Amino acid sequence: MSSSIISLKDAVAGSTTVDRASKPTSTGGGCSTSGCGTPSAEAAIPASVLARINDHPCYSEEAHHNFARIHVAVAPACNIQCNYCNRKYDCANESRPGVVSERLSPEDAVRKVQAVAAKMPELSVVGIAGPGDALADYRHTFATFRLMREVLPDLRLCLSTNGLALVDHVETIKSLGIDHVTITMNAVDPHVSEGIYDWVYFNNRRLRGLEAATVLLDRQMEGLDALARADVLVKINSVLIPGINDDHLAKLNTVVRQHGAFIHNIMPLISDPAHGTYFGLNGQRGPSPEELQRVQDQVSGDARVMRHCRQCRADAVGLIGEDRGQEFTMAKLPETVEDTTRERESYRALIAHEQQDKTRQAGDARRTIRALELTEETLVAVCSKGGGRINEHFGHASEFKVYAADSNGLRFIGHRRIDRYCGGGEGDDSKLETTIVALAGIRHVLCAKIGNCPRQQLSEAGITVSDAQAFEYIESAIAAHFHDCYAQTVATERRA
């Protein structure tokens, strides 16, 4: 192990000695409210960093409503085998990392980005996330980024890696102006990660077991330290694997934050025998939404935990949660594209303006909710297609955004995915039951519209539904709804 990293062993053993104490101070208190709009998550973040993430959909909860990214699949090679990954499987309808429909050359990738940029003023980020490891065969990755810098210099560049080769490329990353790097780390103890990787190919040798896990971890920590020294923003992705690392991720969070990681994204294991992964074939299950939320809550002391990740494909295009990759396959790209830099600039200015308006309203909303002095945490699910508003029909929602309200105000706590229960016209009762299961623990649902029948069934399940706040900002809508529901009670109790 390199001496530059603080003794990972110490950190694992619980020591708090670090060579670069960059742990941020939590602001806590009334500011710990957050949301899709999350001033508080962002209150813990220095303004200089905020300016670097406010148009990056994967780093900023807020930005993901307004800004789009494109992943270009130029990196098929991988230098490790994870037990949750099978890159061979491809299905255009499937959304999970490591999956792509067509691999691109660096030149093709740039053509594709130009075509997407011409149609999508909200495009702000070009990322390379595989389908293998962006740095295993770094030549394609850096060739693509060099071309991007020439052709569309206003777009941000980012990449995602397992970290094995990272430390060798930090200088290039810095010199290309790649401002955001994601490292996937599933453990900071090789005894834990041993069960997660089949092999690691390093220095011309295929390593397995504890040796493989130790080499990977050491290299990841060296890479993380080097990026932090170079002032590149680092996000850590961790796959939550029940029974393997669920009790370990809080420790991982502490260690990577001490080493300068800026945000932590804990994702649920996607496990299905049909995907042909080792875990899928061997019956390793993924976590339930409640298990995921529990682990995310364990590490969200100062709210720098990413909760809006949708685990998108390595060739995803568009806003997060809305993949438009099929519109931009190589065969469909136009011969020539216009320069739309100015359209992107005016779009960004518009969003910045709307943002100020929304931040002001969200502040008012949190004050309203604090004034209610709720005695217990109350969960609210909202149906939103984006823009931070209540703007989706209950029956069309494929997921809910969940917020928690209590005496400290309001904070966003995550998404719950459901099957779309409305398949076009007729509601399907069994799917509604699935939805009700997905809403476990939630007391209120706000949507743009809902039919009488589902409204009644939700009511029987103890969930209050309202479409009275349709098209309002989410925070303002929740505040208005809670005021209607609770202000009366509070006033009565006070008198009594």
Added chain:
Amino acid sequence: MAYVINESACTGCGSCEFGCPNAAIKMKGDIFVINPSKCNECKGHFDEPQCVAACPADCITLAA
């Protein structure tokens, strides 16, 4: 004729499998192998064999 992967040099990265237009390359154990009955050396598809172009370990050659 067909291309072959040098077992001792293959890193198992998977680049060649993605590049192959004939789906002739599959993983066997830790490394990839080329099915000689499916490999047509990319004739008619590309100027150069796509697996050779993709391989970062330079370990794919024409069978002797």
